[in-house]
Amino acid sequence: MTYKTDEIWEDKWVNTTCGVCYCGCGAKVRVVNGVPVKIEGIKETTMGGTGAGLCGKGVAGLMYYHDPNRIKKPMLRTNPEKGIGVDPKWKEIEWEEAYEIISTKMKKIMEDDPNKILFTNQTMRASDGPHNHPYFYAQAFGVKNNGNFIIGGGSLHCGNACHMLGGLIHGAWSIAPGLAVHQVCAEMGFQQRYRFRTLGHDQCKAAGRCRAKRHQGDRVRSHGQFCRGQGHGMAGHSAGYGCGRGACHCQLYREHPR
Amino acid sequence: MPRWGMVIDVKRCIACWGCTIACKEEHFLPPGVFFNRVLIGETGKFPTSSKLIYPILCNHCEDAACVEACPTGATYVREDGIVAIDDTKCVGCRACMIACPYQQRTYYDEKAKNQEYFPGQGKTEMEIIGEKLYPFTLGTVIKCNFCSERIDDGMKKGLTPGKDEDATPACVNICPVGARVFGDLDDPNSEINRLIMEKKGKQLRKEFGTEPAVYYID
Numbered sequence: 001m002t003y004k005t006d007e008i009w010e011d012k013w014v015n016t017t018c019g020v021c022y023c024g025c026g027a028k029v030r031v032v033n034g035v036p037v038k039i040e041g042i043k044e045t046t047m048g049g050t051g052a053g054l055c056g057k058g059v060a061g062l063m064y065y066h067d068p069n070r071i072k073k074p075m076l077r078t079n080p081e082k083g084i085g086v087d088p089k090w091k092e093i094e095w096e097e098a099y100e101i102i103s104t105k106m107k108k109i110m111e112d113d114p115n116k117i118l119f120t121n122q123t124m125r126a127s128d129g130p131h132n133h134p135y136f137y138a139q140a141f142g143v144k145n146n147g148n149f150i151i152g153g154g155s156l157h158c159g160n161a162c163h164m165l166g167g168l169i170h171g172a173w174s175i176a177p178g179l180a181v182h183q184v185c186a187e188m189g190f191q192q193r194y195r196f197r198t199l200g201h202d203q204c205k206a207a208g209r210c211r212a213k214r215h216q217g218d219r220v221r222s223h224g225q226f227c228r229g230q231g232h233g234m235a236g237h238s239a240g241y242g243c244g245r246g247a248c249h250c251q252l253y254r255e256h257p258r
Numbered sequence: 259m260p261r262w263g264m265v266i267d268v269k270r271c272i273a274c275w276g277c278t279i280a281c282k283e284e285h286f287l288p289p290g291v292f293f294n295r296v297l298i299g300e301t302g303k304f305p306t307s308s309k310l311i312y313p314i315l316c317n318h319c320e321d322a323a324c325v326e327a328c329p330t331g332a333t334y335v336r337e338d339g340i341v342a343i344d345d346t347k348c349v350g351c352r353a354c355m356i357a358c359p360y361q362q363r364t365y366y367d368e369k370a371k372n373q374e375y376f377p378g379q380g381k382t383e384m385e386i387i388g389e390k391l392y393p394f395t396l397g398t399v400i401k402c403n404f405c406s407e408r409i410d411d412g413m414k415k416g417l418t419p420g421k422d423e424d425a426t427p428a429c430v431n432i433c434p435v436g437a438r439v440f441g442d443l444d445d446p447n448s449e450i451n452r453l454i455m456e457k458k459g460k461q462l463r464k465e466f467g468t469e470p471a472v473y474y475i476d
Contacts, residue, residue: 004390004391004392004393005391006390008390032387032391033387035383035387036384036386037286037384037391038280038283038284039283040280040423040428040431040433041432043423047353051423051431051433051436052431052432053272053431053432053433053435053436054276054280054432054434055276055434056274056275056276056277056278056279057274058276059276059279059280059283059385059432060275060279062283062384063375066375066382066383067376067382068380069376069379069381070374071291074302098321120394148433153303202353218325223392250391
């Protein structure tokens with residue numbers, strides 16, 4: 001069990017930021033023979049965990065890169081029929097072709113009424129300014145007054161589907177239950193030190209509201225099961241650890257004993 | 259000569275599995291092989307229920323049961339207290355796996371070697387590099403080595419394990435909440451000895467008398 005360096009012509013660490021959630025912690029990547037093989041935190045950064053810390057989700061972000069199912073080119077839906085169980089028949093196309101299809105369709109809509117365009121964005125790293133970009137570029141499309149926006153994550157990493165669905169269902173980025181109205185809040189994915197993790201970025205306030213409710217004789221029921229597949233860094237965002245949660249959908253967790 | 263040890267603060271641990279993943283990436287472990295695990299359980303009844311979170315790894319015992327069980331002397335305790343395996347001597351009898359009270363050893367066979375992270379889709383570039391960079395010997399037993407190659411390389415450069423990242427085990431570096439502290443158990447002034455004394459560090463399964471070098475505080 002020792003390092004062998006016979007066939008290794010490159011072994012270096014590259015400084016970057018973690019892009020698995022929008023906290024954007026400082027991270028460094030070990031690159032061997034041009035292949036990223038390990039992610040670690042940087043001690044000197046202000047964003048990130050204690051010392052050179054990085055959460056499980058950030059470290060496991062490596063497998064997003066190595067996933068053979070990663071989509072690397074635009075996909076075109078070739079089956080006009082839609083519905084459950086209908087194969088969309090995705091076809092891989094070149095970027096030039098995709099730009100042309102998008103621009104012709106967009107021009108047609110813009111000539112009609114630019115407000116018909118629905119803008120959405122993905123969860124990206126904090127430094128990319130995920131929440132501001134759509135408002136800026138919406139102006140370029142000639143959107144007047146209030147355009148149609150969904151600021152929700154449609155991407156593969158942080159908050160996978162929850163922001164997108166939060167946007168579609170109640171027009172908000174956060175996923176906050178109506179604590180002022182409801183009598184009981186059933187939470188799945190409760191963790192000992194991760195109370196109210198489903199309450200979105202409103203976590204601290206929501207926790208306070210929950211506590212107030214509790215004094216009124218209300219109950220916040222907790223279910224002690226970690227919700228698999230849905231990764232989010234609720235406490236991390238508020239506690240300032242920059243620590244995400246639940247990278248358990250990553251392949252590296254396969255067959256972890258329960 | 260120092261004796262390396264670790265203190266894990268179970269109250270700080272948020273069970274993010276960062277250590278599990280960092281370890282897998284550090285040693286290029288195949289699917290199903292874990293040197294670092296996080297055990298999660300529950301105690302009590304609602305509304306006073308609480309969770310138990312225990313990150314576990316090889317305890318690097320002073321009087322290790324696996325060393326006694328090994329018939330060839332492949333498993334040995336290094337001068338700095340790390341329990342290591344010499345894969346040239348290991349015959350794969352797996353007696354150590356039965357002897358270890360903490361279930362920290364894994365037999366590396368064809369099945370483990372041929373596993374893919376994405377089954378049926380071939381090995382990823384990372385796995386291919388891992389086989390070149392960090393090869394395990396088929397038919398031997400593998401386990402956590404306290405990242406001894408990191409410690410050794412770091413010490414040669416004049417770094418202090420536990421303080422400098424490059425000389426500290428990967429799981430200690432990665433912990434986002436600082437629940438893991440690495441250091442010298444023989445040094446009475448070290449950070450980990452202070453923590454063990456102040457917070458009454460406990461060893462897992464002390465009754466076996468193996469004197470683990472991993473302590474838990476809460």
